[in-house]
Amino acid sequence: MTGEKILYSYTGIFDTPDEVTHAAEEAVKQGYTKFDVNSPYPLHGMNKAMNLPASKLGYVALIFGLSGALGALLSLWWVSAVDYPLVIGGKPFFSFPAYIPVIFEVTVLSAAIATVLAMLFFFFKLPNNAHPLHATDYMKKVSADKYGIVIQAEDPKFDESSIRKFLESVHAKEINAVYWAEEEITHKHKIFEPKFLTFLLVVVIITSGTTYFTLNKLMFMLPFNWMMEQQKQNPQQKSLVFADGHGMRQPVEGTIARGFLPYEFKGQPDLAGERLVNPIPVSKESLQLGQTKFDIYCSPCHGYHGEGDSRLRGQFPNSPSLHSEKVRTWSDGRIFAVLTEGQNVMPSYTTQLTVDERWAVINYVRALQRALNAKESDLQ
Amino acid sequence: MSTIDYTRELSVLEGKHALRELDDLIAKPLETKPDKKFYIALSITLSMTGLFVLGLALTFYYGIGMWGNNIPVAWAFDIVNFVFWIGIGHAGTLISAILFLFRQKWRTGISRFAEGMTIFAVMTAGLFPLIHLGRPWLSGYLFPYPNQHSVWVNFTSPLLWDVFAVSTYLIVSLIFWYVGLIPDLASLRERTEHKIKKVIYSVFSLGWRFSNRHWHHYEMVYLILAGFATPLVLSVHTIVSFDFAVSVIPGWHTTIFPPYFVAGAVFSGFAMVQNVLIIVRKIFNYEHIITVDTLEKMNKIMLLTGSMIGYAYAMEFFIAWYSGVEAERFAFLNRAMGPYAWAYWIMVTCNVVSPQLFWFKKIRRTIPVMFVIAIFVNIGMWFERFVIIVTSLSRDFLPSSWAYYKPTLVDGMILIGSFGFFFTWILLFTKALPVISMAEVKAVVDGAQPSHKDH
Numbered sequence: 001m002t003g004e005k006i007l008y009s010y011t012g013i014f015d016t017p018d019e020v021t022h023a024a025e026e027a028v029k030q031g032y033t034k035f036d037v038n039s040p041y042p043l044h045g046m047n048k049a050m051n052l053p054a055s056k057l058g059y060v061a062l063i064f065g066l067s068g069a070l071g072a073l074l075s076l077w078w079v080s081a082v083d084y085p086l087v088i089g090g091k092p093f094f095s096f097p098a099y100i101p102v103i104f105e106v107t108v109l110s111a112a113i114a115t116v117l118a119m120l121f122f123f124f125k126l127p128n129n130a131h132p133l134h135a136t137d138y139m140k141k142v143s144a145d146k147y148g149i150v151i152q153a154e155d156p157k158f159d160e161s162s163i164r165k166f167l168e169s170v171h172a173k174e175i176n177a178v179y180w181a182e183e184e185i186t187h188k189h190k191i192f193e194p195k196f197l198t199f200l201l202v203v204v205i206i207t208s209g210t211t212y213f214t215l216n217k218l219m220f221m222l223p224f225n226w227m228m229e230q231q232k233q234n235p236q237q238k239s240l241v242f243a244d245g246h247g248m249r250q251p252v253e254g255t256i257a258r259g260f261l262p263y264e265f266k267g268q269p270d271l272a273g274e275r276l277v278n279p280i281p282v283s284k285e286s287l288q289l290g291q292t293k294f295d296i297y298c299s300p301c302h303g304y305h306g307e308g309d310s311r312l313r314g315q316f317p318n319s320p321s322l323h324s325e326k327v328r329t330w331s332d333g334r335i336f337a338v339l340t341e342g343q344n345v346m347p348s349y350t351t352q353l354t355v356d357e358r359w360a361v362i363n364y365v366r367a368l369q370r371a372l373n374a375k376e377s378d379l380q
Numbered sequence: 381m382s383t384i385d386y387t388r389e390l391s392v393l394e395g396k397h398a399l400r401e402l403d404d405l406i407a408k409p410l411e412t413k414p415d416k417k418f419y420i421a422l423s424i425t426l427s428m429t430g431l432f433v434l435g436l437a438l439t440f441y442y443g444i445g446m447w448g449n450n451i452p453v454a455w456a457f458d459i460v461n462f463v464f465w466i467g468i469g470h471a472g473t474l475i476s477a478i479l480f481l482f483r484q485k486w487r488t489g490i491s492r493f494a495e496g497m498t499i500f501a502v503m504t505a506g507l508f509p510l511i512h513l514g515r516p517w518l519s520g521y522l523f524p525y526p527n528q529h530s531v532w533v534n535f536t537s538p539l540l541w542d543v544f545a546v547s548t549y550l551i552v553s554l555i556f557w558y559v560g561l562i563p564d565l566a567s568l569r570e571r572t573e574h575k576i577k578k579v580i581y582s583v584f585s586l587g588w589r590f591s592n593r594h595w596h597h598y599e600m601v602y603l604i605l606a607g608f609a610t611p612l613v614l615s616v617h618t619i620v621s622f623d624f625a626v627s628v629i630p631g632w633h634t635t636i637f638p639p640y641f642v643a644g645a646v647f648s649g650f651a652m653v654q655n656v657l658i659i660v661r662k663i664f665n666y667e668h669i670i671t672v673d674t675l676e677k678m679n680k681i682m683l684l685t686g687s688m689i690g691y692a693y694a695m696e697f698f699i700a701w702y703s704g705v706e707a708e709r710f711a712f713l714n715r716a717m718g719p720y721a722w723a724y725w726i727m728v729t730c731n732v733v734s735p736q737l738f739w740f741k742k743i744r745r746t747i748p749v750m751f752v753i754a755i756f757v758n759i760g761m762w763f764e765r766f767v768i769i770v771t772s773l774s775r776d777f778l779p780s781s782w783a784y785y786k787p788t789l790v791d792g793m794i795l796i797g798s799f800g801f802f803f804t805w806i807l808l809f810t811k812a813l814p815v816i817s818m819a820e821v822k823a824v825v826d827g828a829q830p831s832h833k834d835h
Contacts, residue, residue, distance in 0.1 A: 017830045041823035042595035055600035079532045098536035105544040127586035143570040145399035
């Protein structure tokens with residue numbers, strides 16, 4: 001490579017736009033195809049002089065604009081009518097008029113971005129700072145106030161002496177040859193350069209570090225902590241307002257909350273059996289409620305049918321059958337006392353079952369008992 | 381006067397310039413060190429930005445209870461500022477896109493600056509919806525993305541359309557601006573001797589080579605972008621006006637809002653561009669590029685759009701009366717004579733009366749007078765948004781919930797701060813990038829284009 005330079009092109013400079021337009025027309029007449037005109041701003045009529053076909057970028061805009069519109073329409077339809085249909089303002093799930101603004105914006109956005117990217121990266125093959133015309137005197141001039149023509153060595157009709165003659169014939173000044181710089185030819189993008197790898201590493205550390213900090217630390221600091229710090233009273237907290245310092249309040253003295261009537265027969269199950277009357281009539285609803293609650297709370301020990309067939313496999317003392325003579329002859333009130341206060345190892349179920357639910361469970365237990373000891377009359 | 385030949389196209393620039401002179405003049409602020417005046421201006425705007433940061437910190441820490449907003453006035457300074465700043469942005473796109481489509485060559489001197497202003501104004505405006513959330517770090521929920529809640533945003537809401545419109549507007553304006561900047565950055569790359577600057581310009585000019593094979597496509601793309609930006613800019617303020625018009629609040633629920641808002645946006649935007657350009661042309665000696673002719677044309681546009689919104693104010697009153705809806709009638713009488721009458725009459729004086737002075741040629745061409753009128757227009761347009769938003773909300777259908785809105789200190793800090801934020805960007809812009817498009821201005825110099833005479 002050393003010593004011998006590779007020719008890229010010949011360049012000529014002009015002072016006026018008229019001259020360069022004339023030169024371009026002549027270049028076309030001579031049959032040159034790999035030539036270019038450089039000017040600090042677009043020259044009117046130059047595409048005609050250079051015989052350039054109409055720009056196809058309009059099609060890029062059209063295609064991407066239409067696909068943006070269609071894509072927006074389809075995703076709006078999918079989101080609102082398929083994925084999560086939600087009635088808003090009594091309108092149909094797919095309410096097209098309301099989607100027009102969004103579709104329009106997406107159309108403009110996709111067309112604008114696609115057109116510019118297509119122009120820069122596909123039509124111009126930019127970025128390219130390694131072009132032989134860069135860092136030449138020629139480029140300095142045509143970027144400011146001169147007009148220039150470039151005829152490339154790649155041109156099939158290229159011949160050094162005839163090009164010179166041609167450029168002289170159109171009165172070009174400063175006719176120069178432009179050579180490829182050595183590094184422009186030999187330059188390769190080296191991904192594994194240590195500098196680049198260090199840069200990548202720094203980027204990775206900074207990005208992952210900030211992401212970790214933001215998501216795991218910052219979002220839990222004031223004021224970003226999802227409104228967790230509030231001037232309100234949480235359960236079990238000390239109160240700054242009340243004299244006794246309790247955050248949770250006692251009921252007002254002499255009042256009873258709904259559904260919390262005190263149990264009168266504490267420690268007197270037999271009395272309860274005599275006095276208490278089942279207030280819930282047997283009905284389909286009450287039996288169903290009873291079954292649900294029985295299956296949840298009673299069946300683990302007593303079995304689904306109350307036969308004492310525990311599902312606990314001996315991990316807890318086996319409970320007695322509910323079909324025994326004793327239980328069958330007990331009044332509803334007596335069973336209620338067991339549910340309320342517990343018996344032997346069975347605990348109280350007041351926190352799990354409300355009063356009405358306990359009676360419903362008793363109705364269900366009665367139905368189970370009846371099923372195993374049916375009377376003659378039940379057959380009818 | 382009567383001897384002017386109107387068939388000849390008047391030149392955009394005053395006098396005959398050598399192309400290199402223009403380059404030197406435009407690139408000068410970038411190639412010289414900033415002077416004392418610049419630092420003084422920057423310290424003022426940075427202090428204002430400091431107020432902005434402080435106001436926002438207070439708001440985010442203690443919540444939006446720091447503002448004067450109440451129920452029923454749930455939207456106040458936050459949304460007023462949003463609409464005001466987004467309106468300022470519209471002039472830039474109008475100058476760069478719509479006037480480009482109409483082949484108005486006088487736009488070349490001011491388009492770059494106006495586009496820059498668009499971007500900074502939209503950036504400022506875009507902050508306000510986020511600020512107004514109170515917890516802006518949750519703003520990701522504004523965008524439709526598949527999330528763990530498996531719900532989507534409400535696509536039938538104007539507030540969601542706003543998200544799309546404003547973000548599209550910002551991105552497309554940035555693209556438009558950058559495409560215009562590429563040739564200028566390449567010119568600067570060739571001019572500079574500074575090593576670091578050269579690298580920066582090389583990277584951002586992407587190795588542009590001023591090739592006419594490129595210019596050919598470039599002009600096509602510029603046309604396409606202008607063609608897209610024109611309906612876009614109209615759609616943005618239309619959608620902003622939908623935020624109000626689609627609701628049922630008396631005073632908001634009117635079909636005149638979209639055109640009226642767009643006219644108002646152009647009006648206030650031109651006033652802001654004119655104000656800032658008067659200062660810029662003075663400081664950087666651009667009197668021959670941003671000529672009095674150009675300023676006069678801008679004043680004419682302000683006269684036109686000012687008259688349009690004057691008409692809209694009158695029409696609103698007429699329709700309120702003509703509709704026969706009691707609440708509507710009351711809303712408008714309340715504007716002119718209620719507790720916020722002071723704001724209404726400031727708005728009418730500044731927006732309707734003051735631009736009418738531009739009927740006089742002498743006033744259109746006298747710089748100090750037009751500067752003051754444009755400041756009035758800006759004040760008036762801010763108050764227009766205040767009147768629309770606050771008076772309508774403070775007295776709606778239910779008299780028992782009426783309330784008077786008073787801004788707090790934090791509201792004021794954020795308002796002043798937003799100006800600081802905007803002007804900080806403007807100042808940095810004047811020193812970092814060419815505020816006038818070198819390629820475009822050179823293209824309209826006398827004799828810069830082929831004469832098309834037979835050689």
